[in-house]
Amino acid sequence: MKNIFYLAIAILGCCSTASCSDGEESVEKHSSITITTSTDNIVLPSSKNAQYAIEFETEANWKVSTDVDWATVSPQTGKAGSAKIALITKEPNNTGLDRTGTLTITADGASPESLSFTQTTSEVLMVKQSEFDVSYKGEDIYIEFATNVEGRFKLVVYSDVSNWITAINNEMNTSALIEESFGLRIQPNNTRDERAAVFQIYVVDPEQTDMVLMESEKIIVYQQGEPAATSTDYSADKQVRKVQSHTIGNGVPIVMMGDGFVDTEIAEGYYDRVIDRAVENLFTEEPVRSLRDYFDIWAVTAVSTNNAFGEGYSTVFGSVVDSSGSSEIYGNTETVLDYIMSIDELNDIAKVEETLAIVLLNTSVYAGTTSIGHRINGEQMSNFAVSYCPVIENLNSETFRVVLCHESLGHGLAKLLDEYSSEYMGSIPVTQINTYQEFQSYGWAMNIDLSGEEDEAPWSHMLKDSRYQGKDAFGEKLGLYEGACMYSSGVWRPTEESLMNNNKHGFNAPSREAIYKRIMSVAYGESWTYDYEEFVTFDLAHLPRPDDSKATIQSKRLPAPHFTNETLWIK
Template sequence: MIKLTHINYWFMLLLLLGFAACSDDKDNEELISKSKLNVSASALRFSSDKADTVFINYAGSWNAKLNDDSWCTLDKTSGKGQGMIVITPKPRNDAEMKSAKLIVQATDRFSEMQIINLILNGIEFYADPIVVEFGLGDNATYAVDVVYEGGWTATLDDESWCSLNQASGNGNGQIKITSKFGPDDSGEKSTLLTLTSTEDPNLKTTVEIKKVEEFKHGSCITLNKATKGKGINLLITGDGFIKSDMGRNGYWQQIMERSLESIFAYEPFKSFREYFNVYGITAVSQTNSFHTDGTPSETFFGCSFVNQVINTNGFTISPTTFAWEHSPVYNTDIPGQDITVLLSVNINRYCGVAQLSGSGPSIGMGGIWDGEGRFNHDTYSTMIAHEFLGHAFGKLSDEYYSDNASITEADIAATKREREAFGHWQNVEFTNKPAEFDNKNWKALLEMNYPEVGIIQGGRYCQYGVWRSINDNIMRNQNAVLYFGPVNREIILRRIYKLAGMENEYSLDVFLEYDKKNIKK
């Protein structure tokens, strides 16, 4: 439960000093376009008719209004630059809780504040929050805290699309509200949760409950449901997607669906779609602009770029943690290392990169790049194939290299340690002698002269000292060859069987039978 307090004297003094220091900037239009509207509080509570103050910090002009002025007044409704608004409750004799919104508008942005009278003739009785919004996606549950020292009852005006976990309580408590509509149910809805004191039936407080036609921050939607095996969990989230992208059939939903179809466009994922759960987790950003100097952007995760690549050390919030915690697999017995996350960055830039973890979720990420007209295929899809399917899920190494570069003994030792501990990097070897290969299935495919399986020097960023199995495939040049090579398909299929709970059923013969359809004639 959120506890709010009045602004103290010293905080007001600091704000006023800050206003004085900035007063020369108020007429600068360039500054106005870049500045943010800041309001000193997000909510105020009144216990009597004593006034309280809100401070506004903005470089340009602003106006203010109440959506309900029946119980309180503002001393001003407009201003320019820094200023303050005094809010005064009107004298009253009733015990009903009152609420209103103070809306401060400045150029193209606004800040909203709930003003809630919580003291009812000396009795504290309120719900927090006073508005609950369900959005598009799977069924969700929200909690409402009840603050009251006595007994209370809870009723819904309309129980057809949401339900309560309890109808009464005594003292401080919590009510959980669960939606009953599916992701395909369209149309907005609203109802009212009424809390009534059992000691005084005239003492009530309410919570407005809404269903809106947009994806809400932190919501989850099931994009693909496993019907076989244990269910392998893939999570999709995004950075730089703003509120206007969140409507039904809007841009964020299109990206989720496009990502889903990209995942199952490549073998062996295409043939084993029924073994996967795919969940879309919504993250709403305040902006879709990104920094290119490596400093965190003002997007939700803070994605930024250095030399065209995502700065993986610059996240302000971990995308893997956020997606995992807002998915159905959180707080289950599914290990973190069995979770794979796709971060779609809302920028027309390739910028693909992946982070692999041995103990937690792995992530593949990249921009929604259109290929600049240079390719006749979906370059966002091939980014997903390389970074998300190949690296993050398959644990495959890059197979491209820099000319004249040789791998060091230290790099070989580190790679082998990760391979032994976590099963990473099985698509490269550090010898051209099959008898010494760590990947015995690669050796077996060589011995049977399997199509497109060989020993070719160059990979893992080095031209010398590293060998790959195929001249070209997604892991070497994703925009030239749009498939995984046989050795890579086998590695991925082996992992699918493991995560689906069928590890004991897997053998190379299983792969050979499956892969007949992929062999080029």
């Protein structure tokens, strides 16, 4: 309306005093954008959702935008007048470098206003690849990372991988943003089992190498196992080899057999080497070590279709390692009995009822289970047991040795129960108490107490014997320690640690007594009567002692026992 007003004045003036020249142009006023806050140095921190407030005035409707995808503004449009917007970071700056962007304000009829802004970087340690899948043949891999942190860098691993992973380089120094890598040489995997290792990159203080300043995300290396083999020749199946004959008593029968061994492994002698190593492992712990001459040991060859376990594979005894993480093993007891009957000397049901069968799995996984509670001949409970144990880690592994002794000698031979506990299991339920009391009526489970009273414990006679007072060679003291059979309360064990607890310190005195009783009762039958003083004389002469040739290990905790039909499975 301003232009119309000025035109009317001009017309009136022309009539009275003067005239205007033709072609005179009207004057148009432009709008503007005025920034009212300081914008000389807009710096936002490295975090997500960091904000910076900007105020301005315009005489027209306006819009605002940024030229980067990691920042935005709110609001993005508005009407003439005073306005306030927030510049917001949409993500943290983990690039290792400061980054910049431009914010632009536009309004109708006004020249745009552009403002530069910066988001500072955070200290970062970024891994390019966090998972690696490596062939069983092995290869070199490189863990690439980028960082702007000043310090010393180390690659750490959460388990012992020295037998299959070698570091090509393991530390470096840096003081600027770098892109580097740690090299790892993955050796060939000669087993059928997948294996894995977990790594992290640590930034440590150059002056205090124990002080961790930053750590990367977890890096996992998986390596496949060898492809499974398939048998074509089953002629060696059920062949019997006498490994050892007793020289004292009537013989305590042990039958060894393997599951998941194919014809070629049997033909080249690996099957026999596994059996022979397992036999030697059995006689490393007292009192069995000193009573070896009482045992008869047979090996029965079992030719499996495949040397791998799980879906799609077939093995003689159908052994299955529980995939839920419990480390339990299930097998076919009827097939085990069938292979035992291949031994002419055990074609007597009474001998089979006293037999310990040991099934060795051709896999390196950590697992172990023993089944007891078999009624082979009618309603009468037998001492027959089947222990399943993989060749854990490798044939010469200490873990293989102690788990085999725990399962076969502890659970299988003497029917001992586990002495470890878990705080998550709580108090032992009444139903389990009733089961274990029934076991003790058979002379089993003599290494646990359900009363909490020294006078009622199965080893009460030892607690009163001065010869079993004080600490033993491992520093263990006989007593009542609450927690056993996985339960943290309501059940007691004889010592703090033992082979039936964390697979160390050998068998404690009550367990040695139970093993001794079992061996002697089988070797001499009903003619034998237990004499406590005879046992003490023997025991004190053959006490277990620390052996530098055996590594002390901490075993994985195994789950609580459970029933399958009439069989109790013990881990």
